[in-house]
Amino acid sequence: MNKKKILSFIIAAICTIQAFSQQHYSANIAVGVKGGATLSQTMFSPGIEQTFITGMLGGVTFRYIEEQHFGLIAEVNIEQRGWKETFDETQYSFQRKFTYLQVPLLAHVYFGSDVTRFFFNAGPEIGFMIGESTSANFDFNDIENLPADFPIENRNTEQFTMDIKNKIDYGISAGLGMELIAKKRHSILLEGRFYYGLNNIFNSRKKDTFAASNGMSIMVSLGYMFRIK
Numbered sequence: 001m002n003k004k005k006i007l008s009f010i011i012a013a014i015c016t017i018q019a020f021s022q023q024h025y026s027a028n029i030a031v032g033v034k035g036g037a038t039l040s041q042t043m044f045s046p047g048i049e050q051t052f053i054t055g056m057l058g059g060v061t062f063r064y065i066e067e068q069h070f071g072l073i074a075e076v077n078i079e080q081r082g083w084k085e086t087f088d089e090t091q092y093s094f095q096r097k098f099t100y101l102q103v104p105l106l107a108h109v110y111f112g113s114d115v116t117r118f119f120f121n122a123g124p125e126i127g128f129m130i131g132e133s134t135s136a137n138f139d140f141n142d143i144e145n146l147p148a149d150f151p152i153e154n155r156n157t158e159q160f161t162m163d164i165k166n167k168i169d170y171g172i173s174a175g176l177g178m179e180l181i182a183k184k185r186h187s188i189l190l191e192g193r194f195y196y197g198l199n200n201i202f203n204s205r206k207k208d209t210f211a212a213s214n215g216m217s218i219m220v221s222l223g224y225m226f227r228i229k
Contacts, residue, residue, distance in 0.1 A: 028065040029229040030187065034058065036221030040081030042201070045212035048085060048156055053095050055080025057219050063108065071108040073121060076101070081217045082132075087151055092138055094160065098201070098215075099131035104173055115181055122174040125195060129167035136160075158209045164201050169215065171197040187225040194218055 038055040059077030079102045084095040106123035138146060140160040146152065175193030182188075197215040204211050 027229055028071070028227060030063045030225040030227045032061045032063075032187070032223050032225030034061055034077075034189070034221045034223030036219060038079060038081055038217045038219050040083070040215060040217035042083040043212060043214050043216055044159070044210050046156065046210070048083075048159065049087075050083045050085050053082050053084035053097060055082070055097060057221055059102075061223060061225060063225065065108070069110055071110070073104070073106040073108045075104045075106075077104070079127070079217070079219070081215050090149060090151055092150060094136040094138070094140060096132065096134050096159075098129050100127040100169065101130050102127040106173070110179070114184065117179040117181065119177050119179060120175070121177070121191070121193065123172070125171055125173050127169040129164065129169070132164065156209060159202070162202055162209070165203045166199050166201055169197045169199045171195055171199070175219070185227040187227070189223040189225060191223070192218070192220050
């Protein structure tokens with residue numbers, strides 16, 4: 001693991017916790033669920049021709065507010081991300097999709113009234129890959145015998161079958177959203193969030209194919225929260 005990336009992750013976690021431990025007032029505690037969709041890519045170096053791949057997102061949320069306009073959010077989410085390759089002027093398709101158990105710890109900053117609020121969330125995440133799948137309309141296990149029109153020139157193909165070496169991911173996420181509150185206890189939340197992973201899924205030594213293979217995703221979710229205190 002890159003020491004600078006680990007240091008960035010630790011600093012983000014410390015800043016999130018320290019920012020929360022300032023002034024205090026009557027606690028507001030809420031729990032909830034969320035669901036939505038993801039658009040993701042894998043940031044390869046050297047790069048590959050790809051587009052966004054769609055996936056699902058769902059999880060549970062715990063929110064603790066003990067400061068005016070500021071709180072802390074912890075989540076446990078199931079999230080899909082990966083990459084989908086593009087093939088110019090051909091009908092070929094290939095994608096690899098990974099399922100992660102993601103645990104974000106986010107600073108929560110909000111503004112607004114007792115009915116409508118706008119918020120900003122940011123902080124570190126850690127993820128654990130719990131599943132993967134590959135989909136293609138060609139035999140990616142037999143590259144040497146692909147049809148003559150397969151666009152193999154100037155294209156890396158090792159990523160088709162390369163084993164995942166790092167199933168633990170960590171990164172930084174940030175998002176903006178809106179919250180609608182009813183009867184002081186029920187909330188509907190809409191959020192858009194961006195995640196940038198700091199760990200590579202493949203080995204990145206000098207002798208390896210890719211120097212980088214970290215994930216990034218855009219998430220849109222709709223959630224419900226119930227205030228328990």
